[in-house]
Amino acid sequence: MxxxxxxxxxxxxxxxxxxxxxxLKDHSIAVEDGRIVEIGERVKGEADHVIDGRGRLVMPGxxxxxxxxxxxxxxxxxxxxxxxxxxxDHIWPIEANLNEDHIRAGAxxxxxxxxxxxxxxxxxxxxxxxxxxxxxxxxxxxxALSTPLLDVMGPDQRGKLLREGEALIKRxxxxxxITPFLGPHAPYTCSEELLLAVKDLHDxxxxxxxxxxxxxxxxxxxxxxxxxxxxxxxxxGIGFLHPGVVAAHSVWVSEVEMGIMKERGVKVxxxxxxxxxxxxxxxxxxxxxxxxxxxxxxxxxxxSNNSLDMFEDLKIAALLHKSATGNPEAxxxxxxxxxxxxxxxxxxxxxxxxxxxxxxxxxxxxxxDRKKPHLTPLTNPVSHLVYxxxxxxxxxxxxxxxxLMEEGRLATxxxxxxxxxxxxxxxxxxxxxxxxxxxx
Numbered sequence: 001m002x003x004x005x006x007x008x009x010x011x012x013x014x015x016x017x018x019x020x021x022x023x024l025k026d027h028s029i030a031v032e033d034g035r036i037v038e039i040g041e042r043v044k045g046e047a048d049h050v051i052d053g054r055g056r057l058v059m060p061g062x063x064x065x066x067x068x069x070x071x072x073x074x075x076x077x078x079x080x081x082x083x084x085x086x087x088x089d090h091i092w093p094i095e096a097n098l099n100e101d102h103i104r105a106g107a108x109x110x111x112x113x114x115x116x117x118x119x120x121x122x123x124x125x126x127x128x129x130x131x132x133x134x135x136x137x138x139x140x141x142x143x144a145l146s147t148p149l150l151d152v153m154g155p156d157q158r159g160k161l162l163r164e165g166e167a168l169i170k171r172x173x174x175x176x177x178i179t180p181f182l183g184p185h186a187p188y189t190c191s192e193e194l195l196l197a198v199k200d201l202h203d204x205x206x207x208x209x210x211x212x213x214x215x216x217x218x219x220x221x222x223x224x225x226x227x228x229x230x231x232x233x234x235x236x237g238i239g240f241l242h243p244g245v246v247a248a249h250s251v252w253v254s255e256v257e258m259g260i261m262k263e264r265g266v267k268v269x270x271x272x273x274x275x276x277x278x279x280x281x282x283x284x285x286x287x288x289x290x291x292x293x294x295x296x297x298x299x300x301x302x303x304s305n306n307s308l309d310m311f312e313d314l315k316i317a318a319l320l321h322k323s324a325t326g327n328p329e330a331x332x333x334x335x336x337x338x339x340x341x342x343x344x345x346x347x348x349x350x351x352x353x354x355x356x357x358x359x360x361x362x363x364x365x366x367x368x369d370r371k372k373p374h375l376t377p378l379t380n381p382v383s384h385l386v387y388x389x390x391x392x393x394x395x396x397x398x399x400x401x402x403x404l405m406e407e408g409r410l411a412t413x414x415x416x417x418x419x420x421x422x423x424x425x426x427x428x429x430x431x432x433x434x435x436x437x438x439x440x
Contacts, residue, residue: 012053034401061120063344065296070106117391146183274300296344
């Protein structure tokens, strides 16, 4: 018998995202010591905190499989541009002026946005990761964190960043909510020496690897000219690929490369909104799913998406592939929801702990208020979550059994202070960068 439960959610409709895709009506969830200990029509014992689930949809929190969190400060700064123009002429020159205060403000803002819209775990690659880790610890959210590794400026840059990446792993290993990753930026910004050094560190520490691959057609064509191979062929040729690799984007991929990805257990982080915004193309997600390649869903950074609301990417992930293939069954609602939850957890190697609502798993749970005109009548809970729900419908966000938002009120962050500091630090960053952008 379960006793002394920390939280009980009573009488809710539960979308479990488990292997059977169960949807449970009028069921309750008991949480103790951060884990789900019971699911049933009735649960036993006493709880410190009881949440009325009537009129709510309960589901696992979203896993944002690819983002650059502190780019919230660059939201709207450089819109409607091709990727390399966007990076070379706008983003990288501004990022050269980033400091820890900017990163902290952007991370706090991004975490507040994610908690509000139902993300409980995110996979981040950006600068000053020690500072981002502080924001993660303070807020209570879950994260996989990696320092960007690149050596376009030569061996000195390579050595410095590799040391930083290894130091991050040593400091964060064993944290209950932070998983350290290695973050080689992309094949076009990393030398073969750097990629092989990353593989050595993976072998040494057993951590995952977060990398951009085949985001644009131009990137693929350039690598073919330089190496005589497509990106995944090249990475396979140098022995880089393994089941710990999370390949963000993976838009321009050949049949041969998909075979390599499947054989090596490579995971994909699909970013449909970002890919659409920079006109990168449409990733072959239906084919990935058909082949059994694990796919998670990501927003990318707020500078190339403008939002960290996973509900938006969830809907577009389901719609984009129907339109692109002419097949309304290309990515069904159930498959899209899986990508956003257990698929993302699988990509990060965390599917044994999070990503679905099951007894024994961590209590990373969100609740959606379905008493809204756009969610009425509730004929199909999964369909409503994918095609009709919005980030603003989330009423509760729980991570590791800790309530981070209740009835729309953030519990671990002072939202007004977070937004005010983000404005102040953005003004400072833009001034230091000498851009023509300004705040209104």
